Amino acid sequence: MDLRTLWDQHRAAGWPKFSSPNEGELMTLDTVISGCATYYFDEQGLDAQRAVMLEHCLDDLDTLLPDVPEEAGEYFVRLRALAGVLLETSRHR
Numbered sequence: 001m002d003l004r005t006l007w008d009q010h011r012a013a014g015w016p017k018f019s020s021p022n023e024g025e026l027m028t029l030d031t032v033i034s035g036c037a038t039y040y041f042d043e044q045g046l047d048a049q050r051a052v053m054l055e056h057c058l059d060d061l062d063t064l065l066p067d068v069p070e071e072a073g074e075y076f077v078r079l080r081a082l083a084g085v086l087l088e089t090s091r092h093r
Contacts, residue, residue, distance in 0.1 A: 003089050006082045007037050016072035022064050026076065029057050029064075033083045046090040054087045 011034075020026070036050045036057075046054070061080045068076050 001081070001085070003037075003040075003082075003085045006078065006085055007041070010034070010037075010078055010082050013075055013078070016075045018069040018072040020067065020069055020072070022067060025060070026064060026068070026072075029060055030079055033057050033079055033086070037082065037086055040086055040090060046086070051087060051090055054083050054090075058083050058087065 015027075015030075032053060036046060036054055039050060040046050058080065061076065061083065065073075065076060065080065
């Protein structure tokens with residue numbers, strides 16, 4: 001799936017209803033990744049600082065995803081895909 005489609009789908013999705021001790025951290029990751037996507041589309045790329053931030057977000061998501069409740073899984077799997085495609089696309093610009 002291309003970056004624009006992932007971003008549009010993510011923006012259209014509402015925050016999932018779930019309970020998890022990691023909800024705050026997941027919310028922060030969502031905010032940071034969404035901010036990087038907004039910057040990417042506004043500036044036609046990412047700077048080095050945001051690329052490093054995305055790498056850290058991906059590491060954190062990879063750690064947290066196994067414990068995400070099923071009802072929120074689709075949202076965070078898509079968020080992870082968005083971050084991965086965003087990082088990969090920005091490296092090829």
